[in-house]
Amino acid sequence: MRDDGLDRAIDAAGGIAQLARKIGISQPSVSNWTRVPAQRVVAVETATGVSRNDLRPDLYGEQAGSAELVDPIDAARAREYALLAVLLSAPPSKRLLDQLAALSGDATPLGRAHAALADAAASAVAAKVEREYFDLFVGLGRGELLPYASYYLTGFLNERPLSRLRGDLTTLGIEPVANNSEPEDHAAILCEIMSGLVAGRFDASPEVQRAFFEKHVSPWMGRLFADIESAGDAGFYRVVGALGRTFIEIETEAFTFAS
Template sequence: MDVGIHPAASGLDRETEVGRARVYALLGLLLARPADAGLLGRIGALGGDGTRLGEALDALAAAAREARAETVEREFHDLFIGLGRGELLPYASYYLTGFLHERPLAKLRGDLAALGITRAEGVAEPEDHIAMLCEVMAGLIEGSLGDGAPGQDRRFFERHIGPWAERFFGDLEEARAARFYRAVGRLGRAFIAIETEAFALPA
């Protein structure tokens, strides 16, 4: 999967855009709920391309081949749910202010409303959960969210993901409870670093 070049740096082909969207979608899926046996099997069949992102993808595939769904479910619980709270709090507000439900969440809600994205009924998680932010990025890149105007993904990333997500993924990579999710953290950290570097280039 080649995401070494980026639309922020050049007029990028659709194949690379699809690759970016798939990485965001995969991260969103893995961080929203525990990976089941079917998803672990599909991830285990993935292969990288020798880039730093490709090596992280290879490590995730290897971790998926070794993991069992039951242990991944326990690990997910310990990391993100816990008894009272998990080891990590994967929310923008927490990483940026030290508290939940703070200004970053309010700012995000305003931007989501402008994109026509509303909170689904029955969803308890605040919208600034990293899984939802990754899902929104995937939708903006694919064109299934927003109005298709150029640069929407860049603006969303710079406002809601870039300021904190690489730190979160680094924490996930080093978390005490992480086994399979250590590889998820590595993939996320490498990918967010690439996105950050590319978006820093002149449009």
């Protein structure tokens, strides 16, 4: 039996098939949910407008009451990872493009990347961005890019990097999404996991965060974003690549100093 939050999201999206399409996964996967999986909360919230507190009050209800306990810098980092997770998991809806167009920037490298994303979103056409996403990451057979750790680190899919990641997720108590067709080393899933680690939704110390980042994110994800930035099919996603590359560089430097 589905919980109320999932029912509200399905109604807001216009049905199970429409929700699955909006967040870029298969219809049977959504059909088998009884509640929104933790790794999909941000994507479903963005696609439907149903708040994360309503979708998963067990994860977000208490956090909303103790937001002051989350360091503001960590909260901003978690939002950055969540944004990248949403943009990598599915093409942005018109609603999300409108939200991105309202982003403000500043003189820092990340601020300039935000300003560029806002400009790109303001002039983007959702249908064209959807086609761009398809050409980049899906394609007829395969897309121009394969956003998986195993592929970037070994040249093949579903190799040892995925096996090592699954072992570490088990140790952290992070369960995979039921019936999800994507392996856990997809860049969107890793960004969503990092968002959860940073925001405190998963029980992990700063040392565990750093170890996870250095083992599963930093060895390859910066290269992925650089490839997105220079991809032949990239238009809107060119600025997404620049944002992701800049953010991963900042994270890498911060974790280096922290160690």
